[in-house]
Amino acid sequence: MSKKSRTCGQQCRHFFNWFFQIYVIVSLTMLIIGAIFDKYLIPTAAINSGISYFFYIIMCFCSPTFRYLINRFKSKTIHQHMETLFYRRPEYHFYCNCYHYETYHYTTTDSEGNTHHHTRTDKVYTFRDHELFNFCSWRDTSGLFLLNTEENLRNKKKSYIKLELDLEFEFADDVTKWDFNRQKENMINRNKYRDTHMEFSQNIKLPGMDTYNFIKIGDKEPACLNCGAFLFFTFIIPVMELYKMYVESCSINQDYTIKKVVSSRYNLNTEEARQRFDPVMPKIVIYDNETNYNNCPQEFNKVYDMPSAEELEESEKFSSSNKGSSFMRMQKENPVTTFNKDDGNQNNQNKNNYPAFDGNANTNFNSYANSNNGNDIEANNNLPSRDEVYNVSEVDGLNSSNNMKNAKESLIKK
Secondary structure (H helix, E strand, O other), X not given: OOOOOOOHHHHHHHHHHHHHHHHHHHHHHHHHHHHHOOHHHHHHXXXXXXXXXXXXXXHHHOOHHHHHHHOHHHOOOHHHHHHHHHOOOOEEEEEEEEEEEEEEEEEEEOOOOOEXXXXXXXXXXXXXXXXXXXXXXXXXXXOEEEOOOOXXXXXXXXXXXXXXXXXXXXXXXXXXXXXXXXXXXXXXXXXXOOOOEEEEEEEEEOOOOOOXXXXXXXXXXXXXXXXXXXXXXXXXXXXXXXXXXHHHHOEEEEEEEEEEEEEXXXXXXXXXXXXXXHHHOOEEEEOOEEEEOOOOOOOOOOOOOOOOHHHHHHHHHHHHOOOOOOEEEOOOOOOEEEEEOOOOOOOHHHHOOOOOOOOOOOOOOOHHHHHHOOOOOOOXXXXXXXXXXXXXXXXXXXXXXXXXHHHHHHHHHO
């Protein structure tokens, strides 16, 4: 895979790195000259040295080089590291945080006896919810990992690979895509009226995966490729940019995308599925030596709830309407969607179906209840739990808030 071209942000970061590198060297040089020849230069040089050192240290610890080095010893070989990721089950997380704003008014008196009035508004979280997307089977479809075998690598001048990984999540079929959106909407609908505001976010994770990986691929062991040397050239001899050039000379750069395909209803480990996914099964080619990783782990859940004809029809309609994407990529910062209680066309009767706090909900976030002694909290022990709401809506194919209300009422009567 070819090396990533530098973006505008990376070029700006490279410029500022060299700017503070030169700044700190000049400041320290002026401090030494002042200490030897002219003591009047010491205060100014000391101030410049402190400022330059402060920003220089920040730039050092925010650099990708530091993140590569701290992930150096997580795997002995490239095959062991990638095999672990190929055989690991992905996770897709949903998060909901309900909150409101509280305004406080207070007064202060200064030394001259004057009274000042102040207003402060705090964001108070009252409920948190977390859920994993429920899928029963998955496969790795990352495809070919071809090591960048340049001429200097063949001459064994390169001993490490700076591997930048990305993660991609794909739905195997329309039913899985429909189930994903339905579970997401159910979570939003049952939480959006617990308080005046709600934040919703989602992200994909692969346990054990890091974006920056520093893995040994050669026989030689270059000196000073460790965190100790990094700290030495950060604090003792501040020539980090020169150290980065040395690390670069001992390694090659490569990026790769880990791809996982999941299904919520079908077994992806059957012989028919293997024929479909074998062309994109993960394999590594290094120095013309190919290693295949076709021993996909068995299904996570062997009990499959096969879709009905009605569900298949609904999923096809959903997919044809181009709602959502079949691919999900890992993001460094998870986007947050904010919902307000007064948004949408829901009526007041529907809003009352979602109390400020459900005492039976699965959450450890009780600080708001403790701090307010439960005065502002409406607890309804007759309401179904989170799992019950999801299961009822799944069986009946409910998506709207009115249908959710009817499902709850039927459970309460039972």
